[in-house]
Amino acid sequence: MTLDSTPTLSRLWRVCLMLCVIALAAGSTPANASLLYDRLEISMYGRMGVAWDPSSGRYIQGQRMNVTGSAIGGRLEEGDYLEPAIKLHLLAPSTDTSAPYVDFVITPSMYTQNGLFAGAISNNGDPLVIALFQAYVEAGNILLPNLRVWGGARFYRGTDVHIADIFYFNNLAGQGGGVMYGPLDLAIIMQTAVGPGGQYNFDVNGNGRLDAGDIRRQRTVFVAQYVHKLEAGHSFHGLAELHLLPAAKVTRQSDGEVVGLNADMGWVLGAKAHFDLGNGSFNDMSIRYGSRAASGARGGAQTYYSFGQANTEGVYDDSAGIQAVDHFLYNFGNAFSLNAYAILHWGQGLRNRTDAEGAPGTIVGNAMDFGVGARGEYYFTDHLHLIGEAHYQGVKQVGIANGELATALKLTIAPTFVPLGGRTMWARPHFRLFYTAAFYNDAAAIGLVSPYQQVVSDNGRPVKVGHYLGTRVEWWF
Incomplete structure (x- = not known):
């Protein structure tokens, strides 16, 4: 099989070639002959590794042991991933933070849904996904000092819990634009979805696909954020969102009936506090409430993803979701660091009630998922660390483990080599060898809730204990 014979690998080759050409041009062209010289920044997050299941011998690379449906509960089993980013300074960069700037940013990402990742024939036909996560322009300090504007598609979000791989509180990554002036941040984000059904599309002729005569609409999200900074590095952050889905209807030619989607809306309010504890230590606490069509609150979900099901009118007027997070890092001198989190999601769906004709509503009920976890990192030397x-974690939701609370306890030990050195949790790259043992309760074991359990189970046999032996390199620069 040649490289060009597989479309996905061909696309990957073209993306990588583009990055290489830009990097070479930036590094080798004289300043007076190229815009790229001294104006290009290339950064990347990436991870690659292999894994074994000592008990079954099954292929488990990238199969999470978590029951939450996300990385909440630990991320070390995540699959291979590459995310290069290119930032081009259209104005010459300056060390003066008040100087005008105009930046263009583009961020592709690459990951496989199954199989090994990077080799030219490693995937053997398995789907390799290449996505464009960011492409936007940001300009600042041009019309007014401290005034910034941006437009395009970007990671419009704030802090994350790295060891649970979740951006929380204000994860509104999407396509749109915004204005930032000092501590005030305003944005308009668009959200759509493809395929028939759901909140965004209506299949007028009922053929199961979207045709030219079918209806599509988009969600518009208005966002306002304000960060009030205090002395000693503390801050308080307020968040408000308004989601609007307009009515979209058409008269069907076959029978003259007016069909389509009714208008819907939702709103979000949130508050977050950041406490600077000195020496790189901090504690972040946040709570967020989302209503109606903005009720997304479950592991890894954004507020875009309404909880539960719509009522008979196709709107989410009963839905609500709460997210609460506490995340802290404490550095005990230069010998040991402790990073810990507690995350809770609660969602309410369609309640049991009757519609205008007296027909009973669909009962969806409530759902909950949570995770608490900690990573301790002991620094034997600048280059040799030990991670534990x-x-x-747990999840309780209709359709998962017969609606019972499914839980898992995971314990990991990971000797780590840090070639560039540093006594900090953020030093990278990491070369890790790690072993994880997972212990599932009866509901999770019988329900085979996690992807790992589904892979290693023999003909539906319950999996009470899981073993994951892996090695990985993780980097960012």
Whole structure:
């Protein structure tokens, strides 16, 4: 098989070639002959590794042991991933933070849904996904000092819990634009979805696909954020969102009936506090409430993703979601660091009631998922660290483990080599060898809730204990 014979690999080759050409041009062209010289920044997050299941011998690379449906509960089993980013300074960069700037940013990402990742024939036909996550322009300090404007598609979000791989509180990554002036941040984000059904599309002729005569609409999200900074590095952050889905209807030619989607809306309010504890230590606490069509609150979900099901009118007027997070890092001198989190999601769906004709509504009920975990990192030397992790997680939702609470306890030990050195949790790259043991309760074991359990189970046999032996390199620069 040649490289060009597989479309996905061909696309990957073209993306990588583009990055290489830009990097070479930036590094080799004289300043007076190229815009790229001294104006290009290339950064990347990436991870690659392999894994074994000592008990079954099954292929488990990238199969999470978590029951939450996300990385909440620990991320070390995540699959291979590459995310290069290119930033081009259209104005010459300056060390003066008040100087005008105009930046263009583009961020592709690459990951496989199954199989090994990077080799030219490693995937053997398995789907390799290449996505464009960011492409936007930002300009600042031009019309007014401290005034910034941006437009395009970007990671419009704030802090994350790295060991649980979740951006929380204000994860509104999407396509749109915004204005930032000092502590005030305003934006308009668009959200759509493809395929028939759901909140965004209506299949007028009922053929199961979207045709030219079918209806599509988009969600418009208005966002306002304000960060009030205090002395000693503390800050308070307020968040408000308004989601609007307009009515979209058409008269069907076959029978003259007016069909389509009714208008819907939702709103979000949130508050977050950041406490600077000195020496790189901090504690972040946040809570967020989302209503109606903005009720997305479950592991890894954004507020865009309404919880539960729509009522008989196709709107989410009963839905609500709450997210609460506490995340802290404490550095004990230069010998040991402790990073820990507690995350809770609660969602309410369609309640049991009757519609205008007296027909009963669909009962969806409530759902909940949570995770608490900690990573301790002991620094034997600048280059040799020892990581230990403990996570406890659970999910209770209709359709998962017969609606019972499914839980998992995960324990990990990970000797780590840090070639560039540093006594900090953020030093990279990491070369890790790690072993994780997972212990599932009866509901999770019988329900085979996690992807790992589904892979290693023999003909539906319950999986009470899981073993994951892996090695990985993780980097960012």
